[in-house]
Amino acid sequence: MIDPEALRAQLGRLIGADRLLLQPSDVAPYLVDHRALYRGRTWAVALPRSVEEVARIVAWCNEQRVGLVPQGGNTGYCGGATPDESGRQLLLSLRHLNRIRALDAANFSMTAEAGCVLASVQQAADGIERFFPLSLGSEGSCQIGGNLATNAGGLNVVRYGMTRELVLGIEAVLPDGRVFDGLKSLRKDNTGYDLKSLLIGSEGTLGVITAATLKLWPQLRSSATALIGIAAPADAIALLGLLRAAAGERLSSFELLPRIALELTMRHVDGVTDPLGTPYPWYLLCELTATAPEPLSELLQQTLAGAAERSLLLDAAFAGSERERAALWRLRESVPEAQRRSGASLKHDISIPVAQLPRFIDEASAWVGRHVADGVLVCYGHAGDGNLHFNVNHLDSADAAARRAFLAREPVIRRAIHDLVASYHGSISAEHGIGRLKREELQRYASPVGLDAMRAIKRALDPNGIMNPGKLL
Numbered sequence: 001m002i003d004p005e006a007l008r009a010q011l012g013r014l015i016g017a018d019r020l021l022l023q024p025s026d027v028a029p030y031l032v033d034h035r036a037l038y039r040g041r042t043w044a045v046a047l048p049r050s051v052e053e054v055a056r057i058v059a060w061c062n063e064q065r066v067g068l069v070p071q072g073g074n075t076g077y078c079g080g081a082t083p084d085e086s087g088r089q090l091l092l093s094l095r096h097l098n099r100i101r102a103l104d105a106a107n108f109s110m111t112a113e114a115g116c117v118l119a120s121v122q123q124a125a126d127g128i129e130r131f132f133p134l135s136l137g138s139e140g141s142c143q144i145g146g147n148l149a150t151n152a153g154g155l156n157v158v159r160y161g162m163t164r165e166l167v168l169g170i171e172a173v174l175p176d177g178r179v180f181d182g183l184k185s186l187r188k189d190n191t192g193y194d195l196k197s198l199l200i201g202s203e204g205t206l207g208v209i210t211a212a213t214l215k216l217w218p219q220l221r222s223s224a225t226a227l228i229g230i231a232a233p234a235d236a237i238a239l240l241g242l243l244r245a246a247a248g249e250r251l252s253s254f255e256l257l258p259r260i261a262l263e264l265t266m267r268h269v270d271g272v273t274d275p276l277g278t279p280y281p282w283y284l285l286c287e288l289t290a291t292a293p294e295p296l297s298e299l300l301q302q303t304l305a306g307a308a309e310r311s312l313l314l315d316a317a318f319a320g321s322e323r324e325r326a327a328l329w330r331l332r333e334s335v336p337e338a339q340r341r342s343g344a345s346l347k348h349d350i351s352i353p354v355a356q357l358p359r360f361i362d363e364a365s366a367w368v369g370r371h372v373a374d375g376v377l378v379c380y381g382h383a384g385d386g387n388l389h390f391n392v393n394h395l396d397s398a399d400a401a402a403r404r405a406f407l408a409r410e411p412v413i414r415r416a417i418h419d420l421v422a423s424y425h426g427s428i429s430a431e432h433g434i435g436r437l438k439r440e441e442l443q444r445y446a447s448p449v450g451l452d453a454m455r456a457i458k459r460a461l462d463p464n465g466i467m468n469p470g471k472l473l
C-alpha cells in the first residue's frame with residue numbers, strides 16, 4: 001500500500017511544494033492521452049524547473065521504488081505518457097524546463113531544454129537565420145523532449161531523416177538520478193557506445209531527457225509545392241523515382257493522400273478546400289526546397305510535365321504564393337484532426353520498403369474491404385519514407401452500440417494488418433513508438449534476440465524498473 005500523503009510530503013520537502021500539482025482538477029489533464037485511449041491515476045504531478053530538480057526527483061523515486069512517467073506535450077499516440085490505473089506512479093511533466101540554452105549559428109547548432117515546444121525550437125533557429133527541419137502536425141504542442149523520446153518522424157524525413165538524425169548531443173537523468181551530460185555539439189565522435197542514440201526512441205523507459213543539442217541547417221530560400229492528382233499508388237512510386245532523379249536532395253516532402261482524406265478535411269476542418277476541383281482517387285503533396293534562390297517551380301513543373309506524358313499523373317495544382325503553400329499544408333496536416341472528428345478510428349502506423357507500397361496497399365485494402373463492412377479505409381502518410389497511416393474509420397460513430405462493436409474488433413483487424421506488414425518485412429511502428437498500445441505487438445513481431453538485448457539494457461540501466469513502467473517492454 002502506498003501512502004499518498006506521506007509521498008507528497010516527502011517530495012514536497014525535497015523540491016518545494018510549489019513544484020507539485022495535487023488538486024484533482026489541476027492533475028486531470030495530465031491523466032488522459034491525446035486519443036483518450038487511456039485514463040490513469042497519480043498521487044501528484046511534479047513540475048521541475050531545473051535539471052537538478054529532475055535529478056533529485058528521479059533519485060528519490062529510485063530509492064522509494066516509485067514508478068515515474070515522463071510527459072512532454074502529451075500528443076503521443078501510444079499511451080506512453082499516461083500513468084497506469086494504480087495511482088502509485090508519479091507523473092513528471094517537463095513543461096517548465098523550457099529554456100533555449102544556446103544558439104550557435106557558426107556551428108549550425110542549438111541547445112534546447114526538453115520542455116521547449118517544437119514550434120518554439122523552429123522559431124529560435126529561424127531567429128539566427130538557421131533551419132530546424134523537424135515538422136509534425138502537432139508541432140504547436142509537442143515538446144522536443146517528447147520528439148526525442150519517440151524519435152518522431154513527420155513531414156520532412158525524406159530529406160532530413162528522423163529525429164535521431166537531427167541530434168548532436170543529449171543530456172538526461174538516468175534512473176539512479178545521475179545526470180548524463182552528453183551535450184556535445186560535434187559532428188564526429190566515435191568514443192564507444194552511442195548513449196544518445198539509445199536514449200532517443202526509448203520512450204521514457206531509460207531516463208528523463210532534459211536537454212538536447214540539435215543540428216541546424218541553412219535557412220530555406222526557395223520552395224515549390226504541388227498537390228498532384230494520381231490514379232493509383234503505383235504512379236506515386238514512379239513519380240518518387242522521377243522527382244528524386246531530377247531534384248536530388250531538394251525533394252523534402254512526398255506525402256500520399258487518398259480522396260477520402262480530402263473529403264474528411266473539407267467536411268470537418270474550417271477553410272480547407274480542394275484546389276483541383278475535380279476529384280481524383282489519390283493525391284501527392286510534394287515539396288522541393290533549396291537553401292539558395294533556385295527556379296524550383298520550373299524544375300517541379302518540368303518534371304511533372306514529363307511524368308504526365310507518361311500518364312503518371314492526372315492533374316496538379318501548384319502553390320503560387322506562401323498563402324497557397326500554407327493552404328496545401330493545412331489540408332495535409334488537418335487529416336488526423338478531421339479523422340478524429342469523424343469518429344472512431346483504428347490507427348496502424350506501418351512502414352514497408354517503398355517500392356512495395358502499391359502491392360501492400362492493394363492487398364491490405366482488399367482485406368479491409370472484405371472484413372470491415374462498417375469501416376472506411378483512410379490510408380495516407382509519408383510515402384517517400386514507406387510510412388503509411390493505414391487507418392480504418394468507423395462509418396457510423398453516432399450509434400454508440402455500433403461504435404463499440406467496431407472498436408471491439410480492433411484486435412482482429414490489427415492482427416491481420418500487422419501480420420501482412422510482417423510478411424513484407426515491414427515495421428508495426430514506423431514513427432509513433434510502442435508505449436502501452438503496442439507492447440504486445442512488439443513481443444509478437446520483434447526479433448527475440450533483439451528483445452533480449454533490449455531487456456538486458458533496461459535491467460542494466462534501470463534495475464528497479466522505475467522508469468515508465470509498463471511501457472515499451
Ligand code: FAD
Pocket residue numbers: 034069070071072073074075076077079080081094114135136137138141142143144145146147148149150151152153154155203204205207208209210336337431432435468471
Ligand atoms: P508525449 O506524448 O508527452 O510523450 C511521448 C513519450 O515520450 C512517452 O513515452 C513519454 O513518457 C516520453 N517522454 C516525453 N518527454 C520525455 C522526456 N523529456 N524524457 C523522456 N521521455 C519523455 N508523430 C510523428 O512521429 N510524426 C507525425 O507526423 C506526427 N503527427 C502528429 C500529428 C498530430 C495532430 C498529433 C496529435 C500527433 C502526431 N504525432 C506524430 C505524434 C506525436 O506528436 C509525437 O509522437 C511527438 O513526438 C510526441 O511528443 P510529446 O512531447 O507530445 O510527447
Ligand code: MLT
Pocket residue numbers: 137154333335336347381382389
Ligand atoms: C500524420 O502523419 O499526420 C500523423 O503521424 C498521423 C496521425 O496523426 O494519425
Ligand code: ZN
Pocket residue numbers: 153154381382389431
Ligand atoms: Zn505521420
